[in-house]
Amino acid sequence: MGMWGKRDDMVVHGREPFNAEPPAAALAGAAVTPVDAFYSRNHGPVPRLDPAGWRLTVDGLVARPLRLTLDALRSRFDATEATVTLQCAGNRRTDLTSVRAIPGETPWGPGALSTARFRGARLADVLDRAGIAPDAAHVAFHAPDVSASADPPQPYEVSVPRDRALAPDVLLAWAMNGAPLPPVHGAPLRVVVPGWIGARSVKWLTRVTARTTPSDGYFQATAYRLPPAGGDPEGVALGPLPLNCAVLTPADGAVLPSGPAEVTGYALAGEGRTVARVEVSLDGGRAWSRVALEEPAGPGAWQRWRTTLGLPAGDVHVLARAWDSTGAGMPESPASVWNPKGYVTNSWPRVRLHVR
Amino acid sequence: MGMWGKRDDMVVHGREPFNAEPPAAALAGAAVTPVDAFYSRNHGPVPRLDPAGWRLTVDGLVARPLRLTLDALRSRFDATEATVTLQCAGNRRTDLTSVRAIPGETPWGPGALSTARFRGARLADVLDRAGIAPDAAHVAFHAPDVSASADPPQPYEVSVPRDRALAPDVLLAWAMNGAPLPPVHGAPLRVVVPGWIGARSVKWLTRVTARTTPSDGYFQATAYRLPPAGGDPEGVALGPLPLNCAVLTPADGAVLPSGPAEVTGYALAGEGRTVARVEVSLDGGRAWSRVALEEPAGPGAWQRWRTTLGLPAGDVHVLARAWDSTGAGMPESPASVWNPKGYVTNSWPRVRLHVR
Numbered sequence: 001m002g003m004w005g006k007r008d009d010m011v012v013h014g015r016e017p018f019n020a021e022p023p024a025a026a027l028a029g030a031a032v033t034p035v036d037a038f039y040s041r042n043h044g045p046v047p048r049l050d051p052a053g054w055r056l057t058v059d060g061l062v063a064r065p066l067r068l069t070l071d072a073l074r075s076r077f078d079a080t081e082a083t084v085t086l087q088c089a090g091n092r093r094t095d096l097t098s099v100r101a102i103p104g105e106t107p108w109g110p111g112a113l114s115t116a117r118f119r120g121a122r123l124a125d126v127l128d129r130a131g132i133a134p135d136a137a138h139v140a141f142h143a144p145d146v147s148a149s150a151d152p153p154q155p156y157e158v159s160v161p162r163d164r165a166l167a168p169d170v171l172l173a174w175a176m177n178g179a180p181l182p183p184v185h186g187a188p189l190r191v192v193v194p195g196w197i198g199a200r201s202v203k204w205l206t207r208v209t210a211r212t213t214p215s216d217g218y219f220q221a222t223a224y225r226l227p228p229a230g231g232d233p234e235g236v237a238l239g240p241l242p243l244n245c246a247v248l249t250p251a252d253g254a255v256l257p258s259g260p261a262e263v264t265g266y267a268l269a270g271e272g273r274t275v276a277r278v279e280v281s282l283d284g285g286r287a288w289s290r291v292a293l294e295e296p297a298g299p300g301a302w303q304r305w306r307t308t309l310g311l312p313a314g315d316v317h318v319l320a321r322a323w324d325s326t327g328a329g330m331p332e333s334p335a336s337v338w339n340p341k342g343y344v345t346n347s348w349p350r351v352r353l354h355v356r
Numbered sequence: 357m358g359m360w361g362k363r364d365d366m367v368v369h370g371r372e373p374f375n376a377e378p379p380a381a382a383l384a385g386a387a388v389t390p391v392d393a394f395y396s397r398n399h400g401p402v403p404r405l406d407p408a409g410w411r412l413t414v415d416g417l418v419a420r421p422l423r424l425t426l427d428a429l430r431s432r433f434d435a436t437e438a439t440v441t442l443q444c445a446g447n448r449r450t451d452l453t454s455v456r457a458i459p460g461e462t463p464w465g466p467g468a469l470s471t472a473r474f475r476g477a478r479l480a481d482v483l484d485r486a487g488i489a490p491d492a493a494h495v496a497f498h499a500p501d502v503s504a505s506a507d508p509p510q511p512y513e514v515s516v517p518r519d520r521a522l523a524p525d526v527l528l529a530w531a532m533n534g535a536p537l538p539p540v541h542g543a544p545l546r547v548v549v550p551g552w553i554g555a556r557s558v559k560w561l562t563r564v565t566a567r568t569t570p571s572d573g574y575f576q577a578t579a580y581r582l583p584p585a586g587g588d589p590e591g592v593a594l595g596p597l598p599l600n601c602a603v604l605t606p607a608d609g610a611v612l613p614s615g616p617a618e619v620t621g622y623a624l625a626g627e628g629r630t631v632a633r634v635e636v637s638l639d640g641g642r643a644w645s646r647v648a649l650e651e652p653a654g655p656g657a658w659q660r661w662r663t664t665l666g667l668p669a670g671d672v673h674v675l676a677r678a679w680d681s682t683g684a685g686m687p688e689s690p691a692s693v694w695n696p697k698g699y700v701t702n703s704w705p706r707v708r709l710h711v712r
Binding site for chain 1: 687688700702
């Protein structure tokens with residue numbers, strides 16, 4: 001077993017902060033990702049919180065501030081379970097680094113994304129119990145993990161707008177895949193915001209604060225913003241996820257015999273939408289064929305797809321593209337979406353096969 | 357004055373059915389499009405309904421079917437006013453026909469889109485009064501305009517899912533820009549579904565029917581579906597709009613002096629999102645500059661943008677692209693989004709200027 005209970009063959013991008021993604025084939029193998037394969041994105045050392053001493057504080061613009069034990073959360077609120085896919089804002093970054101280097105950022109492949117059955121209380125119910133004030137336009141999440149790479153170094157804090165916080169799908173989760181959260185995934189409690197970048201699904205949650213403005217912490221005001229290729233002092237704060245897809249098997253660079261081959265992957269539509277269609281091409285995008293696409297297990301869950309392609313001998317590139325329920329597709333080339341932070345890699349994915 | 361009270365210089369694509377769009381400069385000139393410039397998309401002759409004899413029937417899976425006069429709608433329900441942009445699913449089709457012909461479809465430029473202040477009752481309030489049943493998963497809209505181009509010829513009918521029908525922004529509108537609806541825009545009553553293709557905002561509404569399944573009428577089951585380039589018997593039913601943008605001024609093909617020139621256009625994020633950024637390029641997409649972008653007047657309203665560019669002498673192409681609040685951009689080339697019906701033209705818009 002690898003670090004933090006992960007599979008031995010995880011692709012470990014860094015040991016501390018621990019950053020690792022599953023090999024594509026492991027991700028492809030299950031609709032719900034086993035915990036030992038679930039990707040892990042961290043900004044500092046993993047905090048070890050004592051569940052007995054841990055409390056969740058709910059404060060700020062609320063009528064009745066709360067201080068809750070884990071038992072209180074579990075016993076005083078309805079529990080909800082949902083299949084949710086979390087995705088790092090840097091997922092698929094290596095497709096951009098193939099265009100131009102992105103120094104200082106983790107080279108995530110298509111595995112900075114995983115799916116679990118999360119169980120917890122609805123954040124809306126907790127905020128309702130606390131009596132969130134009408135002027136609380138944002139809800140901030142605080143955690144004790146301190147990032148040395150933040151400027152200045154600081155504990156993790158981000159926020160979501162009030163409407164998102166009060167939607168019934170946002171959970172304060174204590175379990176994933178039927179077991180208590182392990183330390184590396186936020187024990188004893190984490191936020192789960194379906195359809196948003198993983199950075200808003202705060203792990204090791206200790207405090208929820210209702211406030212008038214978005215978080216001004218480093219991870220929202222400075223990091224996790226999309227700069228344009230041309231430079232932009234501010235950038236677009238990343239929150240809801242865009243449409244995306246990836247090819248998982250065969251792996252990029254695989255050597256295969258010619259003839260029929262199964263090709264699998266995933267697509268994710270992001271908040272409020274579903275994936276309507278996925279197509280693949282073997283000739284650089286001139287001819288496309290439609291693949292078989294799973295229905296999503298719920299809002300914010302990925303949709304896996306599969307097809308069988310007849311592979312000719314030679315160097316073969318498999319391209320994929322998806323459409324969402326608005327008819328929106330994906331940009332063709334990684335060059336057109338390249339940006340200095342390597343966020344939102346949503347160009348057509350490509351795997352290169354050597355067919356004998 | 358032109359047909360149906362429109363400006364003399366409307367671009368008229370057909371007289372009956374009447375299909376016309378405003379010249380780009382007229383569209384660019386106002387945040388709320390004057391009624392005489394508002395685009396008009398029809399599938400049959402414009403019905404002339406007698407307001408005195410007209411009734412709205414609300415039936416199907418409801419506890420209390422209704423039959424309402426216009427006075428009853430205006431007096432028995434709260435009136436709401438909202439700035440909404442309507443967009444035809446074929447908007448910007450000419451960008452696709454420049455790649456390959458699309459026979460039999462109207463060659464809309466970037467003006468198959470307009471914005472008005474609509475005033476009416478909330479559809480949700482009317483359905484609540486009627487007592488919509490729990491198993492009513494869809495709400496259909498019926499109108500008396502008969503399309504000879506439908507197969508078989510039939511009156512207009514489409515539907516929206518229950519959740520969309522019950523959202524507070526969907527209106528049954530009797531007025532636009534402070535005056536009663538004119539005949540060509542649906543008098544006496546039309547549906548307004550912000551953020552969805554115009555085809556769901558049914559004009560000359562006579563009947564609202566709660567039902568278990570989507571409409572099986574021609575305009576939803578057969579037309580207004582996105583076929584892929586590779587052929588697909590079914591296609592994706594078009595409903596919510598994708599991110600899009602266009603350049604309005606200078607007009608495509610304009611002859612201009614070199615030096616600073618104001619460039620204006622619009623962007624539209626579609627349901628549940630906003631436009632975060634628009635950029636323009638003069639060098640085919642290598643260097644981009646950010647433009648000044650208006651905030652939307654409300655959900656479903658366009659966002660106008662403007663910038664000043666220094667035009668060099670020669671043939672100059674202005675490219676534009678937008679990002680929405682998820683960080684999603686737009687496909688680069690019309691070739692990549694070309695489809696046999698010419699729907700969802702959301703590639704980077706391009707205007708060609710001759711600069712002296």
